[in-house]
Amino acid sequence: MSPPALSRFPVPELKDLPDDLRARILEVQDKAGFVPNVFLTLAHRPAEWRAFMAYHDALLLKEGGSLSKGEREMIVVATSGANHCLYCVVAHGAILRVYEKKPLLADQVAINHRKADITPRQRAMLDFAMKVCTASHEVEEADFAALRGHGFSDEDAWDIAAITAFFGLSNRMANVMGMRPNDEFFLMGRVPRPPRPATA
Template sequence: MTPPISRYPVPELKDLPEDIRARILEVQDKAGFVPNVFLALAHRPAEWRAFFAYHDALMLKDSGSLTKGDREMIVTATSAANHCLYCVVAHGAILRIYEKKPLVADQVAVNHRKADITPRQRAMLDFALKVCLRSHEVDDADFAALHAHGFSDEDIWDIAAITAFFGLSNRMANVTGMRPNDEFYLMGRVPKPPKDAPARQA
């Protein structure tokens, strides 16, 4: 028997407010399934709206020098530090897809200093993990180190805000016992063959 996706009641899609249902159906159409976070947090619709509004402001923005892969890398590394299974599995899957690197999510989650990433990304994660675990120690030297890798002050705000936002997400996922979708575990691990590749013969 499959365990429940949350310790709290999970509403039926048909019973959700129209705006939330429409967003979830849009995600389902794009991904092929509904990530459990969308259903689990819908237990409180007003908070769901606030959560995903801030999520989108941080993760979908086009300004700044952080790529979508960089943003998912921050989430994966800091979620691992917070022992959040849901976010490591879900965002690790997205990270593998964006970076086109089947190994990167596991590497970053376990030890980003040994991961196959750029020195710039390593500096980014050094700072993100400091914000995650020791934000009271952040000082001007941290900004200078990131400036040396081409990050602006606004980029540094983004790194900190993503880390802080997912600190909230990690804790709610842990408290609710949010279960990652099985689909996430395999996403991005095996490269897809080119569309024009010949069909394999039996």
């Protein structure tokens, strides 16, 4: 039986990609030990790949604000679960486990963040994110007030909403493409990482 396709759309070969895409992908491969499938599947359209990665980096690698890297990943996992996105739940669940050093957390957040082992502050953050995800037309001043009660600023609320909205796009495209999560993601943060082979 042949392995399932990464996407129902064409997936370009690394050697055929523009230099800037190839350089970024090789950088990720060197750091992670593998290439996340999202980098390859979205490379089908290089201009959109660049725009997607630029916004991704602006949201998830942003300096400042009160959201930790782990909390940003919590938002991705919770809202991706609501959007039934296998790729994003698995891939960002792995990153969440690594950042928070909690092997059970991603599964809890993906299924029901209100039962997860998180702080009241993080629960309020995810309550807001889930409302943006599922009923953004109902967001009102009381939702911002609830966040402020846990120490979040209105700029933090923007970050929570923007991460949620961006991954709403990502979730939908991953579902349409049938994007397959890398096998490596399933065990990341659950079991000790194997040692990297020595280089000459």
